[in-house]
Amino acid sequence: MTLIDGRALAATIRARIADDAARLRAAGTTPTLAIVVPTDDEATAWYVRSIVRTAEKVGVAVRVVDERELLGPCLAELSADPTVHGVMCQTPLPPGISRDDIAVHIDPAKDVDGANPTSLGRLAAGLPAFAPATAQAVVELLRAHGTTLAGADVVVVGRSTVVGKPAALLLLAENATVTVCHSRTKDLAVQTSRADVVVACVGSAHVLGAAHIRPGAVVIDVGTNPTTDGGLVGDVDTQAVEPIAEAITPVPGGVGPVTTALLLRNVVTAASH
Numbered sequence: 001m002t003l004i005d006g007r008a009l010a011a012t013i014r015a016r017i018a019d020d021a022a023r024l025r026a027a028g029t030t031p032t033l034a035i036v037v038p039t040d041d042e043a044t045a046w047y048v049r050s051i052v053r054t055a056e057k058v059g060v061a062v063r064v065v066d067e068r069e070l071l072g073p074c075l076a077e078l079s080a081d082p083t084v085h086g087v088m089c090q091t092p093l094p095p096g097i098s099r100d101d102i103a104v105h106i107d108p109a110k111d112v113d114g115a116n117p118t119s120l121g122r123l124a125a126g127l128p129a130f131a132p133a134t135a136q137a138v139v140e141l142l143r144a145h146g147t148t149l150a151g152a153d154v155v156v157v158g159r160s161t162v163v164g165k166p167a168a169l170l171l172l173a174e175n176a177t178v179t180v181c182h183s184r185t186k187d188l189a190v191q192t193s194r195a196d197v198v199v200a201c202v203g204s205a206h207v208l209g210a211a212h213i214r215p216g217a218v219v220i221d222v223g224t225n226p227t228t229d230g231g232l233v234g235d236v237d238t239q240a241v242e243p244i245a246e247a248i249t250p251v252p253g254g255v256g257p258v259t260t261a262l263l264l265r266n267v268v269t270a271a272s273h
């Protein structure tokens with residue numbers, strides 16, 4: 001059983017971004033990400049600090065914008081600013097505001113978090129687009145582990161617009177045979193226990209256990225569920241699955257750090273165009 005090291009992969013990605021960002025700065029462009037923060041949510045504040053810290057390390061500038069009400073106009077204004085290359089709005093959003101309604105105001109060329117429905121549509125159509133960084137992290141971790149995706153049976157558990165759906169589209173683009181399971185799936189274990197690769201993005205602690213995983217399968221655990229004692233656990237019961245799976249991503253130290261690195265890679269890519 002291997003733990004797939006997300007921190008090591010993130011460090012490799014960051015080293016490449018730092019080079020690319022340095023080249024852009026030497027040519028007069030500082031890759032810049034604008035993050036709109038619409039609530040006082042504590043987990044959001046942690047994630048923003050973590051992005052800012054990582055961005056400093058790789059030479060990407062971050063502008064944090066506190067805006068609670070006029071989110072659409074704010075995102076449109078940042079999209080029109082030639083000194084801003086990436087625009088994202090943190091979730092959760094204030095009550096009554098839908099992500100789809102405001103994300104349409106992010107220019108797809110600057111939509112580094114893949115939030116605009118146009119970006120998801122372009123992804124589905126096989127056109128160039130930014131995918132949500134978490135969905136990209138799933139594919140990058142599998143690639144780094146050396147998993148062959150062409151022809152592989154991949155079961156994605158979870159169908160959210162931010163992770164499950166875009167992850168399924170990216171895996172399909174890698175020629176995997178993709179099944180998407182969700183809360184109304186008849187028998188989850190029947191589906192997951194025939195998979196070469198299981199991607200868990202349900203958003204509840206320890207939904208997948210020993211009965212769900214085929215011996216030798218590779219498991220990507222996207223969940224980051226806070227525990228009462230201030231810790232973090234995934235959607236997979238890692239202890240139960242470890243003896244069965246060929247490899248699994250740990251939580252923390254798996255998908256999370258790769259997500260942040262890929263978000264910043266998207267900013268550098270956007271600044272290169």
Ligand SMILES: Nc1nc(=O)c2c([nH]1)NC[C@@H]1CN(c3ccc(C(=O)N[C@@H](CCC(=O)O)C(=O)O)cc3)C=[N+]21
Pocket residue numbers: 043044047050088089090091092113133134224232251252253254255256257258259260
């Ligand atoms: N528009 C938007 N896009 C997001 O991508 C987004 C968001 N809103 N809102 C909040 C969630 C959360 N999220 C995480 C990213 C990295 C870690 C991460 O790096 N966690 C570390 C350690 C955390 C710890 O130890 O406390 C790890 O897993 O190793 C966690 C959580 C992105 N989110």
